[in-house]
Amino acid sequence: MNITILTVGKIKERYLRDAIDEYAKRMSRFCKLQIMQVNDEKTPEHASAAEELQIKQREGERLMAHIKPQSTVIALAIEGRMLTSEQLAHEIEEFGLRGHSNLVFVIGGSLGLDPRILKRADMLLSFSRMTFPHQLMRVILLEQLYRAYKINAGEPYHK
Template identity: 45%
Template sequence: MKITIIAVGNLKEQFLKECSMEYQKRISKFSRMEIIEIPEEKLSEKASQKNILDCLEKEEEKIKSKVNPSSFVIELSLEGSELTSEEFSSMIEKITVDGYSSITFIIGSSHGLGKGIKDIANYRLKISKMTFPHQLARVILLEQIYRGFKILNGEPYHK
């Protein structure tokens, strides 16, 4: 199994970088892991809705160019389904049983993702009803992937 996270933007704060690297190290015991960062398109604070949509379209093309077509694609989305950690773990297992050898998670910018990403996504995942910065969403996702593998392997993990 290979886990890929395609994220728009990079981690800026050192504590988030360290946390991300720690979870990547932990996940590597269970799966190959790759994080691909796509540069966030620059927008002025007074950007129009059209400017935002244009930027999302540019980011979308860059994202699509990095997606392995044989991967199961999970888009992080406010319109997605919320899962418990156990359900998330079961989903990872089902994806593997269904014959996929890789899972690609896509995290958009603070403006979200272009509409075309929905066309290539096999599943939409909502981390929470709460709003998180997209940088923190990456760390939360990494922690849940790690937790999912621990659950799958019957290993203890704090609750």
């Protein structure tokens, strides 16, 4: 299976880059992983709702340019479905069984995702009703994907 993590913005903190690299290395035995990032937009301190929507639209255009029509898109969104680790493992396995071999997980910028990305998504996934920094979300997502593959392989990591 091909997994792409498509994100907005760069990772500046070394400890987060190290964690991302570690999980990417671990996942290499289970899938082909690609991490792609697009530039984020600077948000003015007191941006209006219209300005925030324009920022999300510009970031959304950049993200959409990397989503192929045949890809299965899973957008991380606070309003999405919350799953247990076992349920996520099952969903990933089911996608594979249904012939969906290109999964694209999309993480938005600090303002969230453009509504067009949410509409294009085949699934909205939420890790919590809380807000997490989008840079940290990459690590959390990678850890959960690794955990899902370990669960599906019948290996004990998830205990």
